[in-house]
Amino acid sequence: MNSAKVAKVEPKKLLPEVYKQLEAIVGQDWISEDRAIVEGYSRGLMVPTEISPKHAKDPTVLPACIILPGTTEEVQAIVRLCNRHEVPITPYTNGQMFVTPTTSGTVCIHFSRMDRILGINEKNLTATLQPYVSYNVLQAEAMKKGMWNGGTPLATGICKVSSQFAGAGIWQTDLKYGTLSRNIVSVKMVLPDGNILVTGSAGQPGTENFWEYSPGPDIIGLTRSSLGTLGLVTEITVKLHTWVGGFSFPEDVGHPSINTYYADAEEKRFDRPPTPERHRIYWLEFPDYDSEIEALYKIAHSGIGIGLNATGAYSLYYCSQTTEMTNQRAEKEFFFPWNCYVMLAGISSVKQLEYEEKVLRQIAHETKGKFLSEEYKPEVLDALAPWSQDCVRHVTGMRMCRGGWSGFVIPIGRISMAKKHSVIWCKALEELGETHITDRGGCGSTPMIYVVNRGHFMYSETDNYPQTHADPNGLDKVLEYLIYSHTASIKERIAGMGAAISAEPFTSFYPEIGPNTDLFLRKVRNAFDPKGIYAPGRRVYTKEEFEKVPMEVVGLINKHREKFSLPAVKAE
Amino acid sequence: MNNKNLSPTTKEYKPRFPKLKGFGALEDYRAMAWNCVNCNYCQEMWSWDAKSAEFSYICPMFAKHRFFAYSARGISQIIRALLEGDFVIKDSKKIADIAYRCTCCGACEINCLRLNERHPEEMIEALRAELVEKSIVLPEHKAYLESTLKYGNPFSALPEERLKWTEDLEFAIKDLTKEKADVLLFTGSMYALEPRVRERIKVFAKILNAAGIDFGFLGAKEKCCGMLQLQIGERGIFEELAEENIKTFNGLGIKTLVTPDPHSYHAFTSHYPKLGEMNFEVLHFTQYLKRLIDEGKIKLKELPRQIVTYSDPCSLGRWAGEYEAPREILKAIKGIELREMERNHDQAWCCGAGGGVLAAYPDQAIWSAVERVKEAEATGASVLATACPWCEYNLESGIEVRKSKMELLDVAEIVWKSMKGGEK
Numbered sequence: 001m002n003s004a005k006v007a008k009v010e011p012k013k014l015l016p017e018v019y020k021q022l023e024a025i026v027g028q029d030w031i032s033e034d035r036a037i038v039e040g041y042s043r044g045l046m047v048p049t050e051i052s053p054k055h056a057k058d059p060t061v062l063p064a065c066i067i068l069p070g071t072t073e074e075v076q077a078i079v080r081l082c083n084r085h086e087v088p089i090t091p092y093t094n095g096q097m098f099v100t101p102t103t104s105g106t107v108c109i110h111f112s113r114m115d116r117i118l119g120i121n122e123k124n125l126t127a128t129l130q131p132y133v134s135y136n137v138l139q140a141e142a143m144k145k146g147m148w149n150g151g152t153p154l155a156t157g158i159c160k161v162s163s164q165f166a167g168a169g170i171w172q173t174d175l176k177y178g179t180l181s182r183n184i185v186s187v188k189m190v191l192p193d194g195n196i197l198v199t200g201s202a203g204q205p206g207t208e209n210f211w212e213y214s215p216g217p218d219i220i221g222l223t224r225s226s227l228g229t230l231g232l233v234t235e236i237t238v239k240l241h242t243w244v245g246g247f248s249f250p251e252d253v254g255h256p257s258i259n260t261y262y263a264d265a266e267e268k269r270f271d272r273p274p275t276p277e278r279h280r281i282y283w284l285e286f287p288d289y290d291s292e293i294e295a296l297y298k299i300a301h302s303g304i305g306i307g308l309n310a311t312g313a314y315s316l317y318y319c320s321q322t323t324e325m326t327n328q329r330a331e332k333e334f335f336f337p338w339n340c341y342v343m344l345a346g347i348s349s350v351k352q353l354e355y356e357e358k359v360l361r362q363i364a365h366e367t368k369g370k371f372l373s374e375e376y377k378p379e380v381l382d383a384l385a386p387w388s389q390d391c392v393r394h395v396t397g398m399r400m401c402r403g404g405w406s407g408f409v410i411p412i413g414r415i416s417m418a419k420k421h422s423v424i425w426c427k428a429l430e431e432l433g434e435t436h437i438t439d440r441g442g443c444g445s446t447p448m449i450y451v452v453n454r455g456h457f458m459y460s461e462t463d464n465y466p467q468t469h470a471d472p473n474g475l476d477k478v479l480e481y482l483i484y485s486h487t488a489s490i491k492e493r494i495a496g497m498g499a500a501i502s503a504e505p506f507t508s509f510y511p512e513i514g515p516n517t518d519l520f521l522r523k524v525r526n527a528f529d530p531k532g533i534y535a536p537g538r539r540v541y542t543k544e545e546f547e548k549v550p551m552e553v554v555g556l557i558n559k560h561r562e563k564f565s566l567p568a569v570k571a572e
Numbered sequence: 573m574n575n576k577n578l579s580p581t582t583k584e585y586k587p588r589f590p591k592l593k594g595f596g597a598l599e600d601y602r603a604m605a606w607n608c609v610n611c612n613y614c615q616e617m618w619s620w621d622a623k624s625a626e627f628s629y630i631c632p633m634f635a636k637h638r639f640f641a642y643s644a645r646g647i648s649q650i651i652r653a654l655l656e657g658d659f660v661i662k663d664s665k666k667i668a669d670i671a672y673r674c675t676c677c678g679a680c681e682i683n684c685l686r687l688n689e690r691h692p693e694e695m696i697e698a699l700r701a702e703l704v705e706k707s708i709v710l711p712e713h714k715a716y717l718e719s720t721l722k723y724g725n726p727f728s729a730l731p732e733e734r735l736k737w738t739e740d741l742e743f744a745i746k747d748l749t750k751e752k753a754d755v756l757l758f759t760g761s762m763y764a765l766e767p768r769v770r771e772r773i774k775v776f777a778k779i780l781n782a783a784g785i786d787f788g789f790l791g792a793k794e795k796c797c798g799m800l801q802l803q804i805g806e807r808g809i810f811e812e813l814a815e816e817n818i819k820t821f822n823g824l825g826i827k828t829l830v831t832p833d834p835h836s837y838h839a840f841t842s843h844y845p846k847l848g849e850m851n852f853e854v855l856h857f858t859q860y861l862k863r864l865i866d867e868g869k870i871k872l873k874e875l876p877r878q879i880v881t882y883s884d885p886c887s888l889g890r891w892a893g894e895y896e897a898p899r900e901i902l903k904a905i906k907g908i909e910l911r912e913m914e915r916n917h918d919q920a921w922c923c924g925a926g927g928g929v930l931a932a933y934p935d936q937a938i939w940s941a942v943e944r945v946k947e948a949e950a951t952g953a954s955v956l957a958t959a960c961p962w963c964e965y966n967l968e969s970g971i972e973v974r975k976s977k978m979e980l981l982d983v984a985e986i987v988w989k990s991m992k993g994g995e996k
Binding site for chain 2: 006007008009010030032034035036037039040041042043044057066068094095096110112113115116117133134135136137139140141152156157158248249252255256257258259260261264271273321322323389390393394395396398399401402403467
């Protein structure tokens with residue numbers, strides 16, 4: 001290890017009496033302010049503004065302590081205590097993004113001990129969960145009873161269902177089941193002032209937990225997708241749906257081992273899971289972008305299928321077991337760019353599958369789509385095998401993270417908007433330069449397109465892959481991509497969403513997007529969190545936090561605003 | 573939690589830390605440390621394989637302690653911070669506790685390799701090597717290391733104790749330091765010296781004898797394979813043992829080295845080749861058994877109907893890739909129905925004994941074993957089979973603590989029962 005003298009990063013500690021009181025709530029095993037322990041909670045994944053401070057040795061990203069409560073009551077006691085002492089708090093489940101503290105002396109409340117399924121209601125098709133229950137686990141238990149939750153989010157099946165309350169997880173099965181955040185029936189949350197809020201029908205005394213609404217304003221709608229700004233979810237009830245795919249997933253053909261991994265990959269000894277029972281996946285290729293878009297509209301509107309996804313070049317990651325394989329396939333354009341897959345489920349009967357297949361074949365015929373098969377590109381169809389289970393329980397998309405991953409843009413709009421965004425992303429890469437060859441997954445070929453709610457709208461996606469360890473400036477570049485893309489999208493009237501652009505400070509720098517909801521939410525936040533202790537510097541800034549946005553960021557935004565003929569803005 | 577307050581200033585242990593060929597120093601993992609993407613697949617099962625809420629974790633250390641630091645994700649961030657100089661080892665009282673609660677089971681390694689081509693377990697071993705270099709060694713591990721230097725085994729046993737298991741054998745075993753044979757039975761220190769599992773080595777020898785194999789052993793001259801010492805972070809001792817063993821083995825004129833200890837198998841097949849060539853094949857006992865069955869040298873007879881579940885030893889399965897030989901053997905025995913536990917093959921749950929955890933943190937080791945026994949019970953099996961002395965030692969503890977009715981047997985013991993027509 002390099003022994004050269006470099007500056008340490010020291011966390012701000014809590015007052016000893018505050019720490020002792022926290023310890024009294026959970027017991028000494030479940031709290032720590034040890035330097036090594038807090039380091040594990042200091043770094044987000046995908047947001048350059050979260051990673052950059054680590055390069056700058058910014059101590060604000062280091063929590064003062066980590067506390068692991070076991071019950072809602074303990075969470076409440078922690079929050080009340082922190083409120084009394086005006087200690088900032090931030091919640092943690094998997095901790096991939098939007099979690100890194102931004103204020104010195106933050107207490108991280110990690111829910112890792114609260115991982116029980118509290119109940120599955122078979123008659124009402126709901127499951128009530130503690131905050132650390134993952135999609136994998138929920139699906140596994142629900143499938144045993146002939147149900148499932150409708151899919152996993154893009155962020156993978158290991159993510160915790162409660163996190164879905166903070167952000168809108170998206171996935172291909174949103175075609176049938178809608179975005180996962182719309183599948184929430186109710187939450188029990190500890191508000192930043194320590195009060196407990198129960199939403200939906202469950203909030204009414206003597207009423208069952210069956211519906212997301214209750215008389216009066218839509219409280220769940222107000223708090224949902226606030227990126228965790230308005231309260232800590234300690235229980236969540238989600239909708240379940242009928243599942244006909246068997247009591248558990250069919251087993252993969254084989255299992256990799258560490259010492260034989262590369263040979264196993266070469267010999268295709270794993271990553272080839274069968275499709276679940278009474279489910280089928282069909283892969284289609286199209287001659288051009290327009291045919292693909294037309295097919296997506298038609299498939300979505302026809303009412304068939306539970307999942308629809310134009311994977312574009314992203315199968316490069318999902319289906320390639322090594323980086324070398326990914327790069328080789330990128331170079332050879334192994335996966336045809338204009339493609340999509342459709343997942344059919346025989347929910348009512350096997351005949352439903354047959355009928356839906358006929359409809360799909362008719363649409364393919366009308367849109368010049370060609371099915372991958374044992375006769376047509378069998379090697380490509382074979383390579384796409386990981387999707388067979390990934391489409392239901394996502395995991396392999398994490399391969400996009402190889403070598404670092406930071407910053408993504410998810411434009412929303414009509415399905416045809418994806419093409420427009422692809423052009424924007426192409427220009428961004430041409431002007432700013434790529435961070436990695438596979439950044440081009442979002443352009444030159446179709447971006448990932450998730451068709452949602454039977455085609456009412458779509459999400460698209462583009463990503464950056466900077467080598468964070470080697471090139472700290474790569475993060476600045478990613479930030480610029482995001483600003484470029486967001487600004488251009490605003491100009492082109494494409495609605496934006498993404499890790500860095502749907503939250504402060506970006507939202508307030510783009511008045512073109514209409515009434516700035518964050519200006520309203522700033523007031524709401526003051527009502528929920530009068531002392532401003534909860535996840536400060538997150539989704540909705542306080543006025544003071546907003547005014548502290550670095551001038552470099554404001555300058556960068558204005559540089560691109562000017563480029564796209566939008567007037568300059570100020571941090572006020 | 574047993575939080576050991578380890579002073580990083582201890583200088584009682586003098587390390588033999590070398591810059592060992594094929595093993596990275598902490599600095600070599602800078603990029604890997606930065607590239608942890610917080611996906612948490614080092615803690616929980618590969619998504620497609622999760623079958624229940626109860627058995628969904630794969631990292632025993634995280635499942636028990638629940639802070640991210642007690643997982644490869646947290647350790648990656650700790651290593652990144654150390655390399656960037658954000659803090660130094662002595663700033664943390666927990667760092668050795670964190671590093672040494674890992675069982676080196678490789679569950680994080682396989683998932684991280686599969687997703688991101690990272691090697692978190694290698695990083696953890698490099699961190700341990702860094703700690704050893706700074707003389708930060710747990711007292712229990714210090715005893716292991718000093719015993720190895722003195723006796724050639726970690727258990728403070730005189731070399732002659734390695735002969736104890738042969739005392740009441742009905743046949744003589746060739747001493748390969750004095751005569752030649754085709755096959756070397758490398759017992760490993762655990763089987764040869766730990767009274768609780770020592771009886772099993774007799775079964776291995778009886779099977780070889782019954783199959784008419786020309787085999788022998790090294791007796792009191794056998795030296796530890798060094799895997800435990802390597803995992804603890806003492807690369808110097810490992811190197812000395814490996815070089816000596818390679819020289820000894822090559823001089824025996826054997827065709828095959830067979831070992832029932834997966835840790836030895838892992839050392840011989842994964843790490844020894846980095847230090848020298850070996851002029852013989854190396855097989856785990858289950859692989860050799862499978863060969864003998866296939867060649868018709870072992871005749872299996874029907875056993876009374878029973879359900880058996882098999883627990884993959886981490887060093888044999890996840891690390892070395894041998895998942896199927898033990899299963900195929902069990903399936904070949906009439907009367908046995910093999911049922912898988914929820915966490916199997918590459919996603920198998922570690923028994924909890926590896927990496928020096930059994931000695932340093934017995935509470936965690938037994939907790940982990942009890943979890944595995946619960947999972948085994950859930951299959952409805954009456955027999956919990958495995959093929960590793962550390963798993964056998966620890967899972968038997970788990971059975972005792974849980975007061976389980978399950979019987980713990982090595983795969984070879986089941987084969988021996990079958991060969992004898994139902995008798996042990």
